[in-house]
Amino acid sequence: MKLLLKGARVIDPAQNLDALMDVLVEGGKIAACKPGIKAPAGAKVLELSGMLVTPGLIDMHTHLREPGYEYRETIASGSAAAVAGGFTSIACMPNTLPVNDNRSVTEFILRKAAEANLANIYPIGAISMGSEGKQMTEFWDLREAGIAALSDDGNPVMDAALMRRAMEYAYSLELPVIQHCEDKNLSAGGLMNEGYQATVLGLPGIPAIAEEVMVARDILIAEYTGTRIHFAHVSTTGSVRLIRAAKKRRLKVTAETAPHYFTLTDESLRNYDTNYKVSPPLRGDADVSAIKEGLADGTLDAIACDHAPHGRTDKEVEFEYAACGISGLETSLGLSLSLVQEGILPWPELIAKMSCNPARILNLPKGTLAKGADADITVIHPDLAWSVDVAAFHSLGKNSPFSGRKLKGRAVLTIVGGDIKYDGRASQP
Amino acid sequence: MMKLAKKDILGIEEMTADEISLILETAESFLEISTREIKKVPTLRGKSVINLFYEASTRTRTSFEIAGKRLSADTINIAASTSSAVKGETLLDTARTLEAMNPDIIVLRHSVAGTPHMLARMVKQSIINAGDGAHEHPSQALLDMMTIREKKGRIAGLKVAIVGDILHSRVARSNIYGLSRMGARVVVAGPATMMPRGIERMGVEAFTTIEDAIAGADVVMMLRIQLERQKQNIFPSLREYSHHYCLSRRHMKLTAPDAIVMHPGPINRGVEISPDIADDPACSVILDQVNHGVAVRMAMLYLLSGGNE
Numbered sequence: 001m002k003l004l005l006k007g008a009r010v011i012d013p014a015q016n017l018d019a020l021m022d023v024l025v026e027g028g029k030i031a032a033c034k035p036g037i038k039a040p041a042g043a044k045v046l047e048l049s050g051m052l053v054t055p056g057l058i059d060m061h062t063h064l065r066e067p068g069y070e071y072r073e074t075i076a077s078g079s080a081a082a083v084a085g086g087f088t089s090i091a092c093m094p095n096t097l098p099v100n101d102n103r104s105v106t107e108f109i110l111r112k113a114a115e116a117n118l119a120n121i122y123p124i125g126a127i128s129m130g131s132e133g134k135q136m137t138e139f140w141d142l143r144e145a146g147i148a149a150l151s152d153d154g155n156p157v158m159d160a161a162l163m164r165r166a167m168e169y170a171y172s173l174e175l176p177v178i179q180h181c182e183d184k185n186l187s188a189g190g191l192m193n194e195g196y197q198a199t200v201l202g203l204p205g206i207p208a209i210a211e212e213v214m215v216a217r218d219i220l221i222a223e224y225t226g227t228r229i230h231f232a233h234v235s236t237t238g239s240v241r242l243i244r245a246a247k248k249r250r251l252k253v254t255a256e257t258a259p260h261y262f263t264l265t266d267e268s269l270r271n272y273d274t275n276y277k278v279s280p281p282l283r284g285d286a287d288v289s290a291i292k293e294g295l296a297d298g299t300l301d302a303i304a305c306d307h308a309p310h311g312r313t314d315k316e317v318e319f320e321y322a323a324c325g326i327s328g329l330e331t332s333l334g335l336s337l338s339l340v341q342e343g344i345l346p347w348p349e350l351i352a353k354m355s356c357n358p359a360r361i362l363n364l365p366k367g368t369l370a371k372g373a374d375a376d377i378t379v380i381h382p383d384l385a386w387s388v389d390v391a392a393f394h395s396l397g398k399n400s401p402f403s404g405r406k407l408k409g410r411a412v413l414t415i416v417g418g419d420i421k422y423d424g425r426a427s428q429p
Numbered sequence: 430m431m432k433l434a435k436k437d438i439l440g441i442e443e444m445t446a447d448e449i450s451l452i453l454e455t456a457e458s459f460l461e462i463s464t465r466e467i468k469k470v471p472t473l474r475g476k477s478v479i480n481l482f483y484e485a486s487t488r489t490r491t492s493f494e495i496a497g498k499r500l501s502a503d504t505i506n507i508a509a510s511t512s513s514a515v516k517g518e519t520l521l522d523t524a525r526t527l528e529a530m531n532p533d534i535i536v537l538r539h540s541v542a543g544t545p546h547m548l549a550r551m552v553k554q555s556i557i558n559a560g561d562g563a564h565e566h567p568s569q570a571l572l573d574m575m576t577i578r579e580k581k582g583r584i585a586g587l588k589v590a591i592v593g594d595i596l597h598s599r600v601a602r603s604n605i606y607g608l609s610r611m612g613a614r615v616v617v618a619g620p621a622t623m624m625p626r627g628i629e630r631m632g633v634e635a636f637t638t639i640e641d642a643i644a645g646a647d648v649v650m651m652l653r654i655q656l657e658r659q660k661q662n663i664f665p666s667l668r669e670y671s672h673h674y675c676l677s678r679r680h681m682k683l684t685a686p687d688a689i690v691m692h693p694g695p696i697n698r699g700v701e702i703s704p705d706i707a708d709d710p711a712c713s714v715i716l717d718q719v720n721h722g723v724a725v726r727m728a729m730l731y732l733l734s735g736g737n738e
Binding site for chain 2: 189194195196197198199200201202203204205271272313316317318319320321
């Protein structure tokens with residue numbers, strides 16, 4: 001199928017491109033990206049003036065729950081949520097049941113992704129068997145099966161020696177290693193950010209140093225071994241400072257944050273609403289400012305929503321027993337656009353953090369509209385005002401603290417491999 | 430007389446000084462009932478009160494039960510020893526089940542902070558928080574304030590020192606809110622491991638020694654040390670703790686001359702309070718607190734049931 005996208009503002013940070021032009025898609029690839037393209041015979045023409053056309057957005061940190069927790073999300077429902085949120089590619093963490101620590105689970109995920117046939121799905125393999133932090137998984141075999149990266153995510157590698165070996169072995173295979181930084185001894189028993197709000201609420205705290213101690217440790221390991229490390233969902237001032245200093249010293253360090261860490265603070269827990277319970281926890285005002293600064297100065301390379309869908313029974317329980325996480329794929333872009341609206345990031349920088357940079361970190365042949373690239377494209381209506389309706393989520397996880405929130409701007413068209421996988425233009429007011 | 434315009438009593442934080450005074454005055458008027466030969470009035474006849482206790486408690490549960498019975502309410506005790514999560518029944522399921530039985534008031538004790546607040550959003554019945562995690566214990570703070578008022582004639586202008594594990598104490602938090610709101614000056618003391626972050630923002634002064642905290646204090650409130658906290662390394666041993674934080678005779682020279690000593694109970698004799706202080710009628714008001722507890726809980730049940738309408 002031929003597709004001609006006409007008259008939009010095309011932003012492709014990978015080519016340093018930001019101009020009004022047309023994009024021609026043929027055979028699932030970008031055939032041309034320039035002004036004044038004439039529609040070839042048989043091409044479907046989309047008039048998109050006032051819209052933004054960007055390389056397909058990539059969320060490098062999601063949880064798709066299948067296999068094992070299909071009541072929370074399936075690969076099909078998660079894929080639908082992804083394209084509805086403007087994402088053409090997503091990477092999914094290995095904390096399924098069973099854990100994605102072997103070839104057959106990876107192959108299962110990829111088969112389900114192909115059946116869903118919506119977004120590109122890149123499984124992330126576990127670093128250790130069962131993510132138990134003891135025995136390394138077969139990185140080589142997992143890579144051949146199709147994983148894009150390695151992580152034990154919510155069960156961070158506490159054993160520094162295992163982390164060192166994993167980083168070395170993964171580096172020789174060119175596999176990125178992603179760490180959820182949390183010293184489990186420092187965070188033990190904690191339910192929210194340690195500080196005044198936790199004191200008032202009487203909830204056990206998780207200190208910022210629980211995250212920062214592991215960021216510091218892994219920077220040291222990366223330096224010593226000459227390998228690279230990617231930090232997931234950075235949430236504290238101290239982590240931003242450590243990563244900034246490491247980058248200044250040209251260490252191979254990259255990092256992401258999630259929309260809730262630049263949107264919410266621990267004060268929102270005042271009503272004990274478990275939809276605000278996340279890991280790492282929501283922090284204070286100073287941390288939110290530091291995250292924004294880190295995004296603005298390039299310390300934080302990517303925005304990933306840590307999509308963590310849960311069933312009602314996981315959240316409608318006492319605060320201590322409630323699961324952590326936010327169903328984020330369908331609000332991530334809308335929340336992140338506030339960074340442009342507030343003047344923190346120019347448009348190309350935002351698109352870089354949501355497309356080109358994650359592609360670069362995960363070594364994916366994605367994140368550009370250059371001629372010959374896969375035709376993964378997101379069309380964004382930058383001014384569309386809408387409010388978050390969790391009942392309308394494609395995700396099975398309706399757990400969002402942003403329910404009812406008014407946002408400006410969203411994806412209206414998501415094209416994957418040249419095919420329109422989501423078309424939200426009709427739902428415009 | 431004004432009335433208590435509240436569906437629930439979840440914490441002292443959200444109470445005005447007028448509301449606190451109303452409860453204390455109502456409680457004072459109920460005090461006499463417990464001295465009668467027939468300790469029962471028909472005020473809450475036909476009302477049912479469920480005491481839903483997810484955490485072991487003898488004192489508070491008994492106190493609420495006696496309070497309900499003295500007002501002729503039907504009181505039902507449910508000791509839910511395991512968490513709803515463990516049972517496989519969610520809090521919402523439990524709430525809906527109880528709601529369907531149509532009680533008037535649910536008194537909830539839970540080890541997880543915020544659970545009464547969740548329950549209050551889920552059901553139409555009035556919820557009384559009988560202690561939630563390290564968050565609030567409003568009936569305890571109210572009975573403490575009632576005791577102080579009785580012994581000192583006022584709360585405003587007094588210096589109150591709270592000593593012990595402030596970090597894990599719901600009694601400390603509720604008292605900080607209540608006493609500050611009623612015009613007292615509150616100071617807290619304990620080793621830094623027992624001091625929550627940002628406590629000063631709650632309007633109190635924090636000290637690391639008992640001596641600094643109780644200097645000139647009109648009221649000294651000692652908190653119970655829980656032995657299991659030793660495993661979290663917030664103190665090395667009861668021996669060392671008691672050497673430095675146990676309220677003893679020598680401390681009474683530092684306080685105001687007529688200072689009173691309080692403790693929410695149950696006391697660890699010789700750990701946070703020496704036996705001779707605990708039993709000294711000249712300063713210890715620990716048993717008055719227990720007595721006032723029944724009256725305060727009667728007032729809470731009464732006012733939430735529509736009170737003096």
